[in-house]
Amino acid sequence: MEMKSVTRSLRILEAVAQHQPVTVGELTKLFGLPKSTVQRTLVTLAEAGWLRANRRDTTRWEIGARVLAVRPAALQGSSLFAAAREPMVRLRDEVNETIHLSVPDALQCMVVVDRVDCDHAVRTFHAIGDTSPLHATAAGRSVLAHLPKRDIEELIARGLERYSDTTPTDPDELRAELGRIRTDGYAVNLNQYRPGVCAIAAPVLDEDGTPLATVAVSMPDSRFDVNRLPDWGRIVADTAAEVTGRRLNA
Amino acid sequence: MEMKSVTRSLRILEAVAQHQPVTVGELTKLFGLPKSTVQRTLVTLAEAGWLRANRRDTTRWEIGARVLAVRPAALQGSSLFAAAREPMVRLRDEVNETIHLSVPDALQCMVVVDRVDCDHAVRTFHAIGDTSPLHATAAGRSVLAHLPKRDIEELIARGLERYSDTTPTDPDELRAELGRIRTDGYAVNLNQYRPGVCAIAAPVLDEDGTPLATVAVSMPDSRFDVNRLPDWGRIVADTAAEVTGRRLNA
DNA sequence: AGGGGCCGTGCCACAATGTGGAACGTTGTG
DNA sequence: CACAACGTTCCACATTGTGGCACGGCCCCT
Numbered sequence: 159m160e161m162k163s164v165t166r167s168l169r170i171l172e173a174v175a176q177h178q179p180v181t182v183g184e185l186t187k188l189f190g191l192p193k194s195t196v197q198r199t200l201v202t203l204a205e206a207g208w209l210r211a212n213r214r215d216t217t218r219w220e221i222g223a224r225v226l227a228v229r230p231a232a233l234q235g236s237s238l239f240a241a242a243r244e245p246m247v248r249l250r251d252e253v254n255e256t257i258h259l260s261v262p263d264a265l266q267c268m269v270v271v272d273r274v275d276c277d278h279a280v281r282t283f284h285a286i287g288d289t290s291p292l293h294a295t296a297a298g299r300s301v302l303a304h305l306p307k308r309d310i311e312e313l314i315a316r317g318l319e320r321y322s323d324t325t326p327t328d329p330d331e332l333r334a335e336l337g338r339i340r341t342d343g344y345a346v347n348l349n350q351y352r353p354g355v356c357a358i359a360a361p362v363l364d365e366d367g368t369p370l371a372t373v374a375v376s377m378p379d380s381r382f383d384v385n386r387l388p389d390w391g392r393i394v395a396d397t398a399a400e401v402t403g404r405r406l407n408a
Numbered sequence: 409m410e411m412k413s414v415t416r417s418l419r420i421l422e423a424v425a426q427h428q429p430v431t432v433g434e435l436t437k438l439f440g441l442p443k444s445t446v447q448r449t450l451v452t453l454a455e456a457g458w459l460r461a462n463r464r465d466t467t468r469w470e471i472g473a474r475v476l477a478v479r480p481a482a483l484q485g486s487s488l489f490a491a492a493r494e495p496m497v498r499l500r501d502e503v504n505e506t507i508h509l510s511v512p513d514a515l516q517c518m519v520v521v522d523r524v525d526c527d528h529a530v531r532t533f534h535a536i537g538d539t540s541p542l543h544a545t546a547a548g549r550s551v552l553a554h555l556p557k558r559d560i561e562e563l564i565a566r567g568l569e570r571y572s573d574t575t576p577t578d579p580d581e582l583r584a585e586l587g588r589i590r591t592d593g594y595a596v597n598l599n600q601y602r603p604g605v606c607a608i609a610a611p612v613l614d615e616d617g618t619p620l621a622t623v624a625v626s627m628p629d630s631r632f633d634v635n636r637l638p639d640w641g642r643i644v645a646d647t648a649a650e651v652t653g654r655r656l657n658a
Numbered sequence: 659a660g661g662g663g664c665c666g667t668g669c670c671a672c673a674a675t676g677t678g679g680a681a682c683g684t685t686g687t688g
Numbered sequence: 689c690a691c692a693a694c695g696t697t698c699c700a701c702a703t704t705g706t707g708g709c710a711c712g713g714c715c716c717c718t
Contacts, residue, residue: 161413161417161448161449161452161704161705162676162703162704162705163411163413163414163675163676163677163704163705164413164414164417164449164452164453164456164705165452165455165456167411167414167417168453168456168458169456171478172474172477172478175477175478175479178481179481181694181695182694182695182696183693183694183695191678192677192678192679193678193679193694193695193696194677194678194679194680194696194697194698195676195677195678197695197696197697198410198411198676198677199411199414201410201696202410202411202414202415203414203418205415206414206415206418206419207513207516208418210513210514213514213618217694217695220480220481221478221479221480221481222480222513222514223480223511223512223513223517223519223521224422224513224519225475225478225479225480226479226480226483226511226519226521226536226537227422227425227519227536227537227538227539228421228422228425228471228475228537229425229471229475229476229536229537230470230471230472230473230475230476231428231429231470231471233536239522239523239536240523240524240525243493243497243524244497247493247494247497261473262473263460263472263473263474264460264463264472267473269473269476269477271473271476272489273489273490274490274493275490286476286477286479286483286489287476287477287478287479288477289473289477410675410676411675411676412674412675412676412705413675413676413704413705413706414676431664431665432664432665432666433663433664433665441707442706442707442708443665443666443707443708444667444668444706444707444708444709445705445706445707447665447666447667448705448706448707451666451667467664467665467666467714659718660717660718661716661717661718662715662716662717662718663714663715663716663717664713664714664715664716665712665713665714665715666711666712666713666714667710667711667712667713668709668710668711668712669708669709669710669711670706670707670708670709671706671708672705672706672707673702673704673705673706674704674705674706675702675703675704675705675706676702676703676704676705677699677700677701677702677703677704678699678701679698679699680697680698680699681696681697681698682695682696682697682698683694683695683696683697684693684694684695684696685692685693685694685695686691686692686693686694687690687691687692687693688689688690688691688692
């Protein structure tokens, strides 16, 4: 409820990230703020090293490399990244579908932090930084299944939003599905969030069993083959388990 | 020179990143600021999604996943990351030394953005987000060599700081070395920045020849073998060229 | 049980700080 | 050549953030 200038500066920073390289004028239109206010904010952010002028067109602003030093603890020192890298590539080679690495943001959502592409002409696309709800995706549920019961109930109490006609919005249905995920070791999503997108996901766990991240294979539903599911489920779970192991030995 | 609260908030954000998970008290000691000021700042940053309370110890603060959506344009959509991944792993397999991917931050410094580890017990270590000067490292010079002459002269005019007794601090010496890098296709660093660390680096270029990033092999000087240099130089240059190519076709 | 840290939170008078309208300089376009 | 569009600078005003203080809760130590 306070620090208006700080809140606004961060909004502007995010807008620059989305539209970079961007001019002062474009941002003033976007926010409906006075030109001088936007300008002052940009200069301040740049002096702090978070923004910089584009090298070719110095009237355009872009994100500075400083932000790379600021990362969630799970990714600090890149142990998760580094550990996940090679298993993800091998998984992609095996199934030839896009692989995503995502981390949970509190109990809010999953955030995509890394990706290995497949070479199909038709493929799913999620940019680094994209978010998705915990209950409606394979990635989210694979994490959710391994959280303490009170966290699961808290999320259910907040309400299960519907994104498609197969989104699990019934608490009991979701609880049952989470149980299945715990026994099978992987989660599945068939068109439950974004139409046409299917995925299989398994969690990367911390020393104490807390889910840190998830490895997911995602594909257009046209290529999803239910007969391969047990096989692929096992492969994904093995990959996630390998990442868990490599991270702990790093 | 303005927006004190914004500048301070960003400093606090960076401090949280370095010390996470961290308490209000630790930050007040670190900055010598009043508790209420730090507290208010943390709450504001958290409301904006940039910070969050640690799940286990809710009095400790850590970085939220929101920051992952804010990245330099070169990394946006992860095209550089994704393109570099596999070539870096292959390079590591070939030389069994640590591989770094770094990007230039304006004309200020290089920032490490990705890493593939080797399996030697003794190895060099640079965390993601670490920075290094442009003139004193292989990574920096490999980028510098491909910048416009006026940028090179601007950097020289700012002064070439000495970090070890082999750091190139003489402008002519540096200019000559940059010429050699352009003809050879790779840069070399023997103890010129951090004592005991050697590296070989080659740049990843944009469509128009602008250096976007650099791929570097780094190793303890005890394992640096000058006889292998031409070979390894070529391999590193080939790897960087492959990343350049993959990125443009992605 | 009791006490001492240390945490998060709330309050409020003060003035430093950020605000935004308006004017200036520059670029490029008809 | 003049006009338009844009980035940049300036400054008086009052909104905004400040920081000292105090309260209540929690945990650890004695």
